[in-house]
Amino acid sequence: MFKLQKTLRPIQTARRIHNSAVEAVLRRPAPEETVTASFGKFISGVKSEHLSSVVLHRSKRMVLDSIGVGLIGSTTEVSEMVLQHCKHMYGPDHVSSVYGRRGVKLSPTLAAFVNGVATHSMDFDDTWHPATHPSGAVLPAVLALSDMMPASRKPSGLDFLLAFNVGIEIQGRLMRFSNEARNIPKRFHPPTVVGPMGSAAACARLLSLDPSQCSHALAIAASLAGAPMANAATQCKPLHIGNASRLGLEAALLASRGLEASHLVLDAVAGVAGFNAFYEDYVPQPLDSPHDGHAFLLEEQDMGFKRFPAHLGMHWVADAAASVHKLLVGVGPGKVSPDQVQDILLRVPLSKYINRPFPESEHEARHSFQFNACSALLDGEVTVQSFTPAAMSRPELHALLSRVQLEHPHDNPANFNLMYGEVQVTLVGGDILRGHCDTFYGHWRNPLTIESLRKKFRSNAEAVLPSEKVERLVEVVDKLDRLGDCKDLLSQLQ
Amino acid sequence: MLRKGITESFGAAIHALSASQLTDGVINRSKRMMLDTLGVGLLGTRTAVFNKALKYSQLLTSEHRSSIWGRSEISLPPYYAAFVNGIAVHSMDFDDTWHPATHPSGAVLPALLALVETLPSRPSGLDLLLAFNVGIEVQGRLMRFSREAYNIPERFHPPSVVGVMGSAAASAKLLGLSPSQCSHALAIAASSAGAPLANAATQTKPLHIGNAARRGLEAALLAQIGVEGNPAILDMDSGLGVYYNDYCPSAMPVCDSGDFRWILEDQDVAFKRIPAHLAMHWLVDAALEARAELQETAWTFDLSQIQRVTLRVPPSKYINCPLPTTEHQARHSFQFNACSALLDKKVTVASFDQARINRPALKELLSKVEVETPADNQPSFDKMYCEVQIETAQGQSCTARCNTFYGHWRKPLSQEDLMEKFSANASSVLCTEGVEGVIDVVENIEKVTEGSVLGSYLRMSSNTHEQMYLTRIL
Numbered sequence: 008m009f010k011l012q013k014t015l016r017p018i019q020t021a022r023r024i025h026n027s028a029v030e031a032v033l034r035r036p037a038p039e040e041t042v043t044a045s046f047g048k049f050i051s052g053v054k055s056e057h058l059s060s061v062v063l064h065r066s067k068r069m070v071l072d073s074i075g076v077g078l079i080g081s082t083t084e085v086s087e088m089v090l091q092h093c094k095h096m097y098g099p100d101h102v103s104s105v106y107g108r109r110g111v112k113l114s115p116t117l118a119a120f121v122n123g124v125a126t127h128s129m130d131f132d133d134t135w136h137p138a139t140h141p142s143g144a145v146l147p148a149v150l151a152l153s154d155m156m157p158a159s160r161k162p163s164g165l166d167f168l169l170a171f172n173v174g175i176e177i178q179g180r181l182m183r184f185s186n187e188a189r190n191i192p193k194r195f196h197p198p199t200v201v202g203p204m205g206s207a208a209a210c211a212r213l214l215s216l217d218p219s220q221c222s223h224a225l226a227i228a229a230s231l232a233g234a235p236m237a238n239a240a241t242q243c244k245p246l247h248i249g250n251a252s253r254l255g256l257e258a259a260l261l262a263s264r265g266l267e268a269s270h271l272v273l274d275a276v277a278g279v280a281g282f283n284a285f286y287e288d289y290v291p292q293p294l295d296s297p298h299d300g301h302a303f304l305l306e307e308q309d310m311g312f313k314r315f316p317a318h319l320g321m322h323w324v325a326d327a328a329a330s331v332h333k334l335l336v337g338v339g340p341g342k343v344s345p346d347q348v349q350d351i352l353l354r355v356p357l358s359k360y361i362n363r364p365f366p367e368s369e370h371e372a373r374h375s376f377q378f379n380a381c382s383a384l385l386d387g388e389v390t391v392q393s394f395t396p397a398a399m400s401r402p403e404l405h406a407l408l409s410r411v412q413l414e415h416p417h418d419n420p421a422n423f424n425l426m427y428g429e430v431q432v433t434l435v436g437g438d439i440l441r442g443h444c445d446t447f448y449g450h451w452r453n454p455l456t457i458e459s460l461r462k463k464f465r466s467n468a469e470a471v472l473p474s475e476k477v478e479r480l481v482e483v484v485d486k487l488d489r490l491g492d493c494k495d496l497l498s499q500l501q
Numbered sequence: 502m503l504r505k506g507i508t509e510s511f512g513a514a515i516h517a518l519s520a521s522q523l524t525d526g527v528i529n530r531s532k533r534m535m536l537d538t539l540g541v542g543l544l545g546t547r548t549a550v551f552n553k554a555l556k557y558s559q560l561l562t563s564e565h566r567s568s569i570w571g572r573s574e575i576s577l578p579p580y581y582a583a584f585v586n587g588i589a590v591h592s593m594d595f596d597d598t599w600h601p602a603t604h605p606s607g608a609v610l611p612a613l614l615a616l617v618e619t620l621p622s623r624p625s626g627l628d629l630l631l632a633f634n635v636g637i638e639v640q641g642r643l644m645r646f647s648r649e650a651y652n653i654p655e656r657f658h659p660p661s662v663v664g665v666m667g668s669a670a671a672s673a674k675l676l677g678l679s680p681s682q683c684s685h686a687l688a689i690a691a692s693s694a695g696a697p698l699a700n701a702a703t704q705t706k707p708l709h710i711g712n713a714a715r716r717g718l719e720a721a722l723l724a725q726i727g728v729e730g731n732p733a734i735l736d737m738d739s740g741l742g743v744y745y746n747d748y749c750p751s752a753m754p755v756c757d758s759g760d761f762r763w764i765l766e767d768q769d770v771a772f773k774r775i776p777a778h779l780a781m782h783w784l785v786d787a788a789l790e791a792r793a794e795l796q797e798t799a800w801t802f803d804l805s806q807i808q809r810v811t812l813r814v815p816p817s818k819y820i821n822c823p824l825p826t827t828e829h830q831a832r833h834s835f836q837f838n839a840c841s842a843l844l845d846k847k848v849t850v851a852s853f854d855q856a857r858i859n860r861p862a863l864k865e866l867l868s869k870v871e872v873e874t875p876a877d878n879q880p881s882f883d884k885m886y887c888e889v890q891i892e893t894a895q896g897q898s899c900t901a902r903c904n905t906f907y908g909h910w911r912k913p914l915s916q917e918d919l920m921e922k923f924s925a926n927a928s929s930v931l932c933t934e935g936v937e938g939v940i941d942v943v944e945n946i947e948k949v950t951e952g953s954v955l956g957s958y959l960r961m962s963s964n965t966h967e968q969m970y971l972t973r974i975l
Contacts, residue, residue, distance in 0.1 A: 142535065146535060168531060168535075171531060171535065172531050175531065193739060194739060194743045195743055196692075199692065226699070226700060226703075226705065227700075227705050227708070229696070229697055229699070229700065230658075230661065230696035230697065230700045230705055230708060230709060230712070231696070231712065232695070232696075233694070233695035233696075233743075233744075234691070234692035234693070234694075234695075235691055235692065235694075235734070235737075235739055235740050235741065235742075235743040235744075236739040236743070237688075237691070237730075237731040237733070237734050237737045237739045237740035237743075238688060238689075238691065238692045238730045238731050238734070238740075240731075241688070241729060241730045241731050242728055242729045242730065243688060243689050243692055243728060243729065243730035243731070246689070246692060246723075246728070247692060250692070250693065261708075266704055266705065266708075267703060267704045267705065268700045268703045268704065268705035269697075269699040269700045269702075269703050269705070271699060272697065272699050272700065276699065276818070277818065278655055278816075278817070278818030278819070279655065279698050279699050279701075279818045279819045280655060280656040280657070280697045280698050280699060281697050281698075281699030281700075282697060282699075283697075284656045284657055284695070284697035284698070284699075285695075285697075305526075305531060306526050310533070312533070359739075360739070455533075457533075460533055484535055487535070
């Protein structure tokens with residue numbers, strides 16, 4: 008009881024911080040007219056006097072029946088299995104480490120959850136082709152699971168790395184079942200579709216489950232997959248990766264206890280959707296047995312790493328705008344002033360959720376062609392700092408934002424392998440400056456050098472860890488495949 | 502379609518892939534990914550959203566414990582209590598069904614009961630009942646956004662789509678969240694919706710309800726500490742609309758008007774008499790009638806004379822299972838339920854024991870079954886019918902048809918029969934005091950001052966039952 012009361016107090020501070028978000032909602036065209044707002048209003052405002060006697064009567068019958076059914080159902084095998092799972096996972100011991108929090112440990116699925124949320128919280132994590140954020144869905148789960156294993160039987164660095172790669176590979180294979188997956192998503196957020204599958208696969212691998220259990224882990228995970236794109240560019244989006252990680256881990260743990268699910272979940276069975284529920288076109292392919300010369304997809308298709316914390320699409324326009332900034336400023340440092348600019352035209356692919364003329368939250372800003380182009384135009388680059396409230400509220404930035412138009416050329420498809428970003432600035436004098444980017448630095452076609460990657464890592468990690476631990480992490484990951492015991496990795500995260 | 506299963510191949514590969522298959526290229530790239538991910542994660546621990554998720558998760562390590570139905574010795578944090586109790590509710594496909602199709606109560610009640618035991622505000626029975634109805638109402642409203650929802654599902658299992666939304670709404674109500682927070686609870690819940698139908702008829706199906714309950718609860722708790730999603734989640738095709746092929750949302754009416762019309766008022770639920778998929782209920786009634794007729798008209802009748810059994814049912818792949826091998830498949834098999842009815846003259850909880858499923862007599866009868874899907878038999882729980890035709894070697898034929906089974910919303914269970922079902926179920930794990938206590942509390946719930954009292958009765962397991970489980974665990 009006491010603890011719950013303690014947590015009620017922080018809600019007030021949270022409300023203060025989110026005032027701007029609340030105001031933002033109110034500034035939008037009449038939110039009380041939206042369907043969603045009407046639901047919220049109803050849920051909050053309905054009272055007991057609105058319950059008629061018929062409703063009272065019928066709902067009491069439902070409650071009674073439901074309890075009875077639940078009581079007898081508690082004697083089933085599946086109920087018992089799941090109860091054991093929860094008791095075991097919820098033991099009083101704190102097991103798995105939380106990134107960057109000295110001494111804070113949680114039960115493994117919760118650690119996977121919070122670390123996954125952390126990973127995607129700033130849209131700074133890796134992106135692949137076909138599009139998803141593969142590592143955030145897998146690494147937190149594998150770490151949490153490794154923490155869970157007894158000290159004398161921790162996986163070796165190589166086992167760890169293998170499990171990780173299995174998780175990545177499965178995601179890549181699944182995305183290749185659908186042409187829809189090759190383009191910037193519109194319906195389901197890809198990490199929520201393939202992410203839990205990857206996490207389940209990685210954990211099943213680390214747990215050394217048998218083939219049938221591995222299949223069931225995937226099938227159980229499928230019932231935990233799928234979240235709508237509408238929650239991208241909101242605070243909820245990071246939970247997509249957090250959930251992918253923890254739910255995949257959970258699926259593997261449940262499978263290890265014998266829970267079974269559909270054995271045809273990846274196959275396309277007419278009239279009963281399995282994994283294909285999440286796609287419009289779906290042609291599954293079996294995975295080659297490893298003995299027949301299996302090649303990991305990562306071999307042929309590298310990863311994109313972000314240089315700044317925003318949606319991948321932003322990196323093209325930022326690089327294009329940065330080159331225009333350079334032209335405007337010349338050789339010296341200098342400053343770009345909005346007074347110089349008459350209008351800005353962005354030539355970008357058509358994608359609604361990253362087209363935001365006046366983003367109001369950091370989450371929206373990370374998903375706004377306009378915001379990232381103007382920031383890069385002003386500052387010469389987009390960084391972690393570009394999304395702070397101070398940076399976001401700059402009048403110069405707003406002045407530029409009001410001058411932006413978007414164009415969607417036919418030759419610019421919504422596809423991370425094919426798109427480009429172009430920024431055309433018309434100056435007040437009439438001159439036109441143009442910047443064009445086909446492949447930003449960090450894209451899989453132009454990968455970050457090891458120095459750049461380490462620089463990004465150090466800058467990030469030093470925000471919460473002392474530099475000895477930061478350096479140790481760089482070292483440990485570098486030789487992970489030669490590490491006899493992954494505890495050297497596990498112990499440096501907080 | 503019967504080449505080596507794809508899913509199987511994945512299972513095999515996940516199992517068999519070894520470190521020796523890791524090439525230098527892959528090792529190098531994946532190490533870069535790991536490094537980057539760790540750095541990004543560490544930096545991300547400074548964000549507001551991370552802090553909320555952490556606070557929330559630490560809450561779960563608190564002393565809060567909610568009851569596990571039928572167990573006096575165990576309690577779990579509310580999230581897991583909702584999970585396991587929800588699974589229990591759907592574990593035998595015995596729970597209520599509505600129109601449009603979903604299992605509304607199992608997604609909501611376990612979450613509410615788990616929550617009510619931990620809230621310092623100590624909600625009353627009436628608060629509980631109100632929140633329950635909010636959870637049911639929201640589900641009903643959401644299903645009416647799509648024509649697709651009116652038919653027996655093919656893609657997503659409906660409890661996994663609307664159930665989690667109902668649980669979020671109900672939990673938000675009980676928590677007393679603001680309108681905006683309630684909307685965000687729905688948005689967060691939407692990101693936890695949608696499980697494919699392929700897992701129906703498997704052991705994982707009960708988890709769909711357990712997950713709906715717990716993830717809806719979690720969504721509300723996250724909304725309470727300030728996590729936000731898309732405030733137009735129900736309005737957008739890329740919001741809840743992703744789960745449907747046709748999607749046409751409409752606003753909930755303002756409820757201060759005093760004449761708010763609950764959907765439950767106009768559309769009752771069906772309660773099951775048999776722990777099996779709803780469609781089986783039509784079939785069993787028809788099979789029993791056909792059998793009785795044959796018994797009456799034939800001079801001497803025994804089952805061995807049956808030559809053919811024809812079932813005329815609506816088209817639905819996942820409940821068409823000629824030779825089920827598990828209890829889960831059996832509960833989703835037209836053929837199995839018809840034959841059980843013919844063999845035993847009734848279908849009960851015991852009909853789905855493994856021994857009964859394996860009976861040679863049953864298997865023999867199953868081999869004589871044919872399934873037809875007449876064009877006029879629509880895959881909708883409001884419109885379907887089932888017909889059973891039995892033909893004997895002697896040339897007799899009896900056909901019976903069921904349009905509305907007893908327990909359907911058009912022909913609801915009497916209060917006595919509902920009570921009898923409850924008592925039989927509850928007595929399998931609770932002592933008499935517990936059984937009667939639950940009946941009493943629910944009957945008078947709007948007058949109960951503390952909703953949590955229900956949990957105390959749900960824990961009153963009979964000694965023998967708990968003993969059995971304790972020994973199993975040891």
